[in-house]
Amino acid sequence: MSIRAILTLVVAAAAFSQTALAVVYPLPAPNSRLVGENIQVTIPSDSTDALEHFAAQYQMGLSNLLEANPGIDVYLPKPGSTMTVPQQLILPDAPREGIVINSAEMRLYYYPKGSKTVVVLPIGIGQLGKDTPINWVTSVQRKKERPTWTPTAAMHAEYAARGEFLPQVYPAGPDNPMGLYALYIGNLYAIHGTNANFGIGLRVSHGCVRLRDKDIKYLFDHVPVGTRVQFINEPVKATVEPDGSRYVEIHNPLSRTEEEFNSETPAPLKLTPVVTKVLADASVSESAVNQALQSRMGMPTKVNGAEENIAPIAPAVPAAPQAPAIQQTNAPATPDNAQPAAPQAQPTITDAAPAAAAATDASKS
Structure with a gap:
């Protein structure tokens, strides 16, 4: 039996589908910002899965689960233990329009035009010193399936200093650090996928916004070019x-x-x-x-x-961790040369399906 089948769900309100990918909340009234309900899951008694397995299953970033479950083992959550999945949240203090990226909570909010819903996706953001923007309003300049990636000169130097050597251009494909889809924003940044199975809810990129593969596919399929994008830092x-x-x-x-x-x-x-x-x-x-x-x-x-x-007192958890350097596969890049109330409504989970372009795709990745 699969992990998904044997996880015990304790849901405070109506049950919702766990078969898909993007968590979708009905929008509350304009004078309300609270959405969703937290759930409790029981780690299977025979589980050998790392926390990332459960984070991906429940559309969370690692930082979200680490904050909500102080002391949980990131490598092997204790079999038989109960874990909180924080699916209740307060919508950011920002216009309910387009995409809102709150770096502090490592979540991306997408408000599909005319839908009266908000799609919430976990993200990875820039490492310390290679920060994702935190106070910026821009737009989706263009989108590209199967982007290539051109590391910058600074990236070549950074990797060479630790004995790693990057190719001049990463071809499109599953090994590309930008993944299979990219939404280019401004001239230097992108919202893109990944070639790694870690890093969502961590500070791992060189400034770009990283999503799991199926989440970036959802955005690629549903977000029009020209969509407003706002970056905030609201802890x-x-x-x-x-x-x-x-x-x-x-x-x-x-x-x-x-x-x-x-x-x-x-x-x-x-x-x-x-x-x-x-x-x-x-x-x-x-x-x-x-x-x-x-x-x-x-x-x-x-x-x-x-x-x-009131939530019980728990030890403060450390700031969102950075992935070990040896595991970092994402790197910056230079667009086809850009640098890569009433009771709360229960969320559902649904299949998540510019600058002038030059010769190769790039972003701060």
């Missing part, structure tokens, strides 16, 4: 729901320096005016807010009303 999200409930969702902020990345001390959090206003209400429990700030579990926590809705 703390908050909402006041129509029934007066107040929620906060806290992720670890992205490390800005090597010192921050290697520090045992969690990086400081900066609360935006929107978040501060949500938390300033007299109904908000200070202890609930402090618990959420301490645990940083990446899931919405109710901070007013009944105590049982």
Whole structure:
């Protein structure tokens, strides 16, 4: 029997399909931002699968599962243990239009025009020092199936310094670090696939946005050229729901320096005016807010009303890890020379199906 067949699902609301790839949420009312429900899964007693297996199955990035399950073993989650899959979330404080990429939570939100839904996909982002943009509005300039990839001179030097030598041009195909599909944004970046089975929910790229193969295929098939793309960096999200409930969702902020990345001390959090206003209400429990700030579990926590809705205290988890250098296969590139309330509605999972182009595809990858 497959892992998928024997995983036990405990769903708070109506069951939804696990047979597909993109998690699709019905859009809430304009005055609501809370969507979805968390689920609990039981790791099979005979499982030998790494956490990435379950992350891919439930459309999560590794960082999402690590935040929601402090102490979980990334190589072998304990057989028979229960794991939280954080499928409840607060929509970003951004227009519900086109694509919104929140680097802090390593999620991509796609609002299909006229659909009254939002598609949420996990992503990999740029390594420390090769950061994905965090405050930028652009658009999809062009799309390409089977992109080639041309490493930049800086990339050749970087790899050569550790004894690895890159070809001048990676041909299209399954071994190409950009995967099989690419959406080029601006002149230097792309949203693209991968030739590796890791890296989603990690800081592994050279600035581009990386998705699992079937997720980038979905975007390639459904996102029109010209679609608005907004990059944000929002580790703390908050909402006041129509029934007066107040929620906060806290992720670890992205490390800005090597010192921050290697520090045992969690990086400081900066609360935006929107978040501060949500938390300033007299109904908000200070202890609930402090618990959420301490645990940083990446899931919405109710901070007013009944105590049982408050997430338990858990040790702070480290900032989103970077993949070991030896495993990094993605590299930057230079577009055909670009550098590569009422109860919440339950999400469903569905099959996820410019600059002038020069001679070869490239992006910061």
